Amino acid sequence: MARRWLLLLGSTLADDARVRAALVALGELGAVRLLAPIRHGPGSRDPRRSYFNALAELECALGRDQLVAALKAVEHALGRRRGQAEVAIDIDLLACGQAGSWHADAHALDKGEFAQPHTLALLQAAGIAPEGLARD
Template sequence: MRWLLLLGAQARYDTLGAAVDALGALGEVHEHAAERLTGSAGGEPGQYRNRLVSLRHAGPREALVAECKRIERDLGRGRLDGMPVDIDLLACAHGNDWQPDPHAVAKREFVMPHVRLLLADAGLEAALPAA
């Protein structure tokens, strides 16, 4: 299966490259858009680094979520102040169609401006509408 992942970190942490490398140990990684510096709603611009990648992973969703949480911990999440890395599953590919992940829908990921920007950069904005 192919999964679309959103990677994020506070701008002061340069951990996204290490996260991509760690994901590469799980399967083939494809970067869909260049890293973007973004801000939070009502916050300072450039507070966060974000990347959009896809990962081919043969295991079930739950195993991938566990691996992503392990990578987050390995890169300092829970030990360092702030958010050194966050990996969220956005969607799963069924053929050429992306199906939004229910957890991402529940978190309203697809209406977030930084997610919309990355999807647009990758040419995937129409494939995953902000509904």
């Protein structure tokens, strides 16, 4: 049975090519849909760094833990190395789509993802109200 996942992608590289490559790679896992235009702006945790960010929906048969492992594999394949100054690609799981609504992922809530300006801007551009996300 296919599930819908809400993903936040980000990169500090000079252009959005890695974000676009990640979207293509995610297509190997299932159907991917970009929900808002890719945005470029300062990072919320470190405003000296600028990020390209995207919000995407992935529909696939993977469960949460399998998906997280697959996202890490995509990051690694596209050059993500933990501890490096540059973030080649970061893919965060924000929510799972269930019964016509989004349910916020506990890890994303713990990290404060929904309080970040870039996340809020992308959610707004996609027509998703953060306050409307179910918090299980």
